[in-house]
Amino acid sequence: MTIAETSKKYGLTADTLRYYERIGLIPPVPRTKGGVRNYDDASCGWIELVRCMRSAGVQIEALIEYGALCRQGEGTEERRKEILLEQRALLLGRMEKMQRSLDRLDYKIANYDQILRGK
Amino acid sequence: MTIAETSKKYGLTADTLRYYERIGLIPPVPRTKGGVRNYDDASCGWIELVRCMRSAGVQIEALIEYGALCRQGEGTEERRKEILLEQRALLLGRMEKMQRSLDRLDYKIANYDQILRGK
DNA sequence: TCTTGACCTGGAGTACGCTCCAGATGATAT
């Protein structure tokens, strides 16, 4: 797959895909003889995971460390799990704050509903 | 209340409080004769709301517009409600993405649990 | 072969939301 196709498939710009590779967020993508990126299933798998995590706000740094450990292979499982647990806790914390804001928004919206209905 | 006290009370730095005021995210705070900020209940109310919304990731721009409309007074309720509904939708969308990531993290963590237990 | 469009790299620029700083002034304890 070319970068244009991959970009379309995952809804990330070509620049973002190159950026992710450049900073080591995804492993080096295989190239054609001419040096053009040719995304394979392995690359796509990483991209898909990264897209999911990034869309939820998981920090790039954590994902880089996790990916590096995966590529290092055995013996790194403990630390990998630790990273995932950390990110899980961060996500939960943020979701709680969002829930509080959501409740507050709902309350205010209900108020405006009443005010505007009374008009 | 001084800025130091307000900072402590809401867990925002003095710099952040001044920044919020500077950009119009909260209305101008009353001053002593000497020009020192003296946070009153109205100021604190705005700060508390803003802190809640910002901690959930609501964009500053939306909060500025909402605050400006509130200060404009009557006739702006429709637009105010619209803003709140927009932000509500954005929050929900982000929470869904986070939930998807969370599920994925849980799945992976369970995997590592198994791997590490088997060792 | 030529042209046109996609892709390459390295590096600079951008948006957001703070965060820090300098130099000056205000407030407070002695």
Add this chain to the structure above:
DNA sequence: ATATCATCTGGAGCGTACTCCAGGTCAAGA
């Protein structure tokens, strides 16, 4: 009165995560 600390303003700087660009190479159709 003086020293010390808090606060003031305007403006520069920073971290994160992209996003854009220039100048060059690759590839596919006519």
